[in-house]
Amino acid sequence: MFSLTYLLGVGATMSYGLYDHSRRARRRFWGRLGKFLLLAGVVGVACAFSYEVGQEQLIRREQNLQTQLTQAQSAKEETERKVAQLQAALQTAEVRVSELQVRYDRDVPTGDLGRLKDLLAKKMVEGVDAGRLALIIEQTGTPRSCGKAETKRFVLSTSLYKGPNTSAGFADGAITVSGEGATSRSPDGAPQSWFDPAKPVTLKFTDKNGKETQTTGMLPLQHSVIIDDTEYRFKISPGSRSFVDVVGDHCPFP
Structure with missing residues (x-):
């Protein structure tokens, strides 16, 4: 009797233990399934949200690109319009310059x-x-009736030479010719007393009343002086060292 009761108790205990273990296993399964479904839902919502955000960003980017394309097209058209205007203005200016050149060549x-x-x-x-x-x-x-030409020479003054023979008179002293030149230098750069014929000179023409005219330039030079009804003409060229040769005549004027 005792053994039977004991066996029944043990069997009941074992049955309850098996039942409780199965129930806990089901609970764990459903708990894990619930967590998985919850996680899947969260992931799904996140994916859906990300998709929507990405879609909106893509749309905005496309709109921005379209706006930039439109602006670039407008800028290109504006640039082409300005280029066309500049080309037209250039053609007009070229025509104007050509007209002015023709008038200049004709009138000047x-x-x-x-x-x-x-x-x-x-x-x-x-x-x-x-x-x-x-x-x-x-x-x-x-035809002009000019007097006989005179040929004379004189020493052209320099900063180092202001001595005698630095002038010559023409037409009985009506005109006196003098002048000054740049000091010549030796190969080592030392200054010389005579003038340098390779540099410009200044010639002076003084009449009896002291009125003076000048001409400056490279030799040979030509110059004329008009006094009352007479023109005095001179040709000046370099002579031997320190000297210039002057040929002068005079003619009625006019």
Whole structure:
């Protein structure tokens, strides 16, 4: 009797233990499944949110690119329009320059005529009467009865030489010619008393009343002086060391 009761108790205990173990296993299974489903839901929500955010960013980027493309296209069209305007303006300017060049070539004298115009303008600025200049031009070509040419020489002064023989008179003293040049130098650079014919010189022409005119330049030089109704003409060229040779004559003027 005792044994049977004991066996029944042991069997009941074992059955309860097996049942409790199975129930705990089911609980663990459902708990894990719930956690998995919860985690899967969270991941799904996160993925969906990320997708939506990425989609919006992609749309905004596409919109920005489209805006930039539109702006670039507008800028390109504006640049092309300005280039076309500049090309048209350049063509207009080139036509205008060509027209001005034609007018300049037609209206402004060049060559000998241009030099004559400049000389006339210079003389008028110096106070020479325009009527007198016109008379001179009108009588150009008329044979002139000039006096016999004189050839003389004198020492051209320098900063180191101011001695005698530094002038020459022409037409019985009507005009005295003198001048000054740059000091010549030896190969070692030492200054010499004579002038350097390779450098510009200054020549002075003084009449009886003390009125003086000058001309400066490289030798040979030509110069004329008009006093009353006589023109005195001179040609100056380098002579032997220290000297210049002067050929002078005088003619009725005009």
